[in-house]
Structure formats: C-alpha cells, structure tokens
Amino acid sequence: MDKQWVKIAKVVDIDSATPYLAELNGRAIALYRTHNVVYATDDTCSHAEASLCDGEYFEYTVTCPRHGGQFDIRTGVAVKMPAVSPIAVFPTLVEDGNVYLSPNDM
Numbered sequence: 001m002d003k004q005w006v007k008i009a010k011v012v013d014i015d016s017a018t019p020y021l022a023e024l025n026g027r028a029i030a031l032y033r034t035h036n037v038v039y040a041t042d043d044t045c046s047h048a049e050a051s052l053c054d055g056e057y058f059e060y061t062v063t064c065p066r067h068g069g070q071f072d073i074r075t076g077v078a079v080k081m082p083a084v085s086p087i088a089v090f091p092t093l094v095e096d097g098n099v100y101l102s103p104n105d106m
C-alpha cells in the first residue's frame with residue numbers, strides 16, 4: 001500500500017523560534033523549521049502534558065514552557081530534566097512550500 005500524505009501547514013507559517021501547532025487525526029503536532037528542514041514531534045510534553053507549542057525552540061532543542069524540560073526535535077529524546085521520557089517524532093514531506101505528514105506514521 002502506498003504511503004498517504006496529508007497537508008498540514010505551509011513552510012512559511014512555521015516560525016524559527018516558536019513551534020507551530022498543527023493537527024492530524026485529532027493529534028496535536030508541533031512543527032519546527034531549523035536550517036530549512038521541517039521537523040515534527042508530538043505537541044504534548046511527556047512530563048506533565050504541557051503544550052510544547054507554548055514554548056520555544058532553538059536549533060534542535062525545544063524547551064517546555066511549564067518546567068523547562070528539553071527535547072531534541074530530531075529524535076524526540078529528552079535532553080534536560082525534569083523531562084525523561086521521549087516524545088514521538090514523525091517524518092515530514094515538504095513539497096511546493098507545503099508540509100505533509102503521513103497518518104501511516106501516527
């Protein structure tokens with residue numbers, strides 16, 4: 001079966017410091033743009049369920065607004081306490097200035 005892709009944002013809408021909140025199949029997704037590559041993670045922090053889109057990111061690190069935990073947006077790995085569990089990351093497809101995610105990866 002071919003992989004299905006769903007358009008969820010425009011690249012130009014993704015700020016370079018504040019994650020962009022998107023949604024696919026009812027799941028909140030955070031989008032980031034670092035060095036013109038778009039990354040996607042779950043929006044919900046694995047520590048106490050804050051929205052990472054209320055926080056900020058720099059390069060490949062997003063900081064949770066609630067307790068300051070940090071994650072690597074490329075891998076989802078928690079890199080600063082109190083966050084210890086990883087968050088999910090999703091492959092992105094960028095075409096003609098649009099960002100696509102696949103429900104097959106959810």
Ligand code: FES
Pocket residue numbers: 045046047048049050064065066067068069070081082083
């Ligand atoms: S809710 Fe994100 S670090 Fe606590």
